[in-house]
Amino acid sequence: MPxxxxxxxxxxxxxxxxxxxxxxxxxxxVMEGALQNNIQGIDADCGGSMACATCxxxxxxxxxxxxxxxxxxxxxxLDMAFEPKKNSRLSCQIIVxxxxxxxxxxxxxxxx
Amino acid sequence: MIKTDAIIIGAGPTGxxxxxxxxxxxxxxxxxxxxxxxxxxxxxxxxDKPIYDIPAIPECTGEELTNGLLKQVAPFKANFHLNQRxxxxxxxxxxxxxxxxxxxxxxxxxxxIAGGVGSFEPRKLTLKEAEKFEGNQIFYSVVNKNIFQNKKxxxxxxxxxxxxxALELSKTNEITLIHRRTEFRGAAHTLSEIKQKEKEGKxxxxxxxxxxxxxxxxxxxxxxxxxxxxxxxNIKTDYILSFFGLIMKLxxxxxxxxxxxxKTIPVNTETFQTNKEGIxxxxxxxxxxxxxxxxxxxxxxxxxxxxxxFKRAKPDETYRFEFTTASKNIHDRLGLKK
Numbered sequence: 001m002p003x004x005x006x007x008x009x010x011x012x013x014x015x016x017x018x019x020x021x022x023x024x025x026x027x028x029x030v031m032e033g034a035l036q037n038n039i040q041g042i043d044a045d046c047g048g049s050m051a052c053a054t055c056x057x058x059x060x061x062x063x064x065x066x067x068x069x070x071x072x073x074x075x076x077x078l079d080m081a082f083e084p085k086k087n088s089r090l091s092c093q094i095i096v097x098x099x100x101x102x103x104x105x106x107x108x109x110x111x112x
Numbered sequence: 113m114i115k116t117d118a119i120i121i122g123a124g125p126t127g128x129x130x131x132x133x134x135x136x137x138x139x140x141x142x143x144x145x146x147x148x149x150x151x152x153x154x155x156x157x158x159x160d161k162p163i164y165d166i167p168a169i170p171e172c173t174g175e176e177l178t179n180g181l182l183k184q185v186a187p188f189k190a191n192f193h194l195n196q197r198x199x200x201x202x203x204x205x206x207x208x209x210x211x212x213x214x215x216x217x218x219x220x221x222x223x224x225i226a227g228g229v230g231s232f233e234p235r236k237l238t239l240k241e242a243e244k245f246e247g248n249q250i251f252y253s254v255v256n257k258n259i260f261q262n263k264k265x266x267x268x269x270x271x272x273x274x275x276x277x278a279l280e281l282s283k284t285n286e287i288t289l290i291h292r293r294t295e296f297r298g299a300a301h302t303l304s305e306i307k308q309k310e311k312e313g314k315x316x317x318x319x320x321x322x323x324x325x326x327x328x329x330x331x332x333x334x335x336x337x338x339x340x341x342x343x344x345x346n347i348k349t350d351y352i353l354s355f356f357g358l359i360m361k362l363x364x365x366x367x368x369x370x371x372x373x374x375k376t377i378p379v380n381t382e383t384f385q386t387n388k389e390g391i392x393x394x395x396x397x398x399x400x401x402x403x404x405x406x407x408x409x410x411x412x413x414x415x416x417x418x419x420x421x422f423k424r425a426k427p428d429e430t431y432r433f434e435f436t437t438a439s440k441n442i443h444d445r446l447g448l449k450k
Contacts, residue, residue: 045229045359045360046153046157046229046360047396047405049157049158051153051157051158052157052229052359052360053357054359072297075293075295076270076271076297079269079270079271079291079292079293079297079356080235080356080357082238083238084292112235112359112361
């Protein structure tokens, strides 16, 4: 049996609804996937050290519980984000796995 | 005008170690930072968070690292110019002339930009109408607490700054503390004091709530907040204090004619020089193939940039590589007793 490995596809939805679907290798974060593919809307000023809240995204309801739960430190940092909501996450804390193939994330109108 | 061999912009760990590297090769420098203290992101964003990847230091906090670096560069007596941002750079013959927003001017053949992701600024309220009240009735930090006497103050935020100021100002004012979730993040004793003040009716807590609108034309008279279930509530307010941390902005650096690629400055990895002769970039702000945004990398980059500065600062002298263990010159510069 051949082993089939999938490279998950992640869709970044801008505030104006424009969609950008890219392949993000397993193990990278959703934030890195955006940066490496030049997707506008995720700033990631601190480079992923959970210190700036500028890689903030909203996760659709059907995906929110499939992602590893957020910890206190991320929740604290989200307080600083631009218009955080209940479905807010920091994309630097979402590590892409095969289970996340097809994930859609929505980006806020701006990050700061 | 202050004349020196090199001007360092940014007093984070990379900028501080650059002071050391310039110092041991006998170059003088001045260091400028927009914050009110040295340490950059280490001190501003994670003073208490441990760092595990500084060679020979298994674990230290951002604050400890900063204090260690300050001690290490103390012998070189570099002048720190804090609370000011470099606004412009212009070339005059072989020197660069820098001007800060405090009106100070500097001249040097070398400029080392160690500016991280740019300068820190408070994160502002997102409502457009907030702008016209900023500085009069809306503040992002407290400069003079004496203006707050018998006033109605709405404080936004859930961290230490919001909690500490709520407590302090509740002594002489009516405080409403508004936060987007029910949990606050602060020291245990602060949280219990807040609870106590709430019981006493000195602090009104509104959670989970967000700011919906600001009322008033020339003078702000109140705000409207939205509860989780969508209901709106009016709150009479003389002042808003908003504490949502700091953001980083590249700021004026973008206008200095340097090549910029995604908010970073491409450099030559031999000298860390930018596209402008005599302007170097090190640390998180520089980019090159394989760049890692590590403090460790910033130290290396500063060491090489400092050597490159020597040629421009002392064109008639020959630079000779020396080890700190063996060089009498370096020992003198470190002020060691014989």
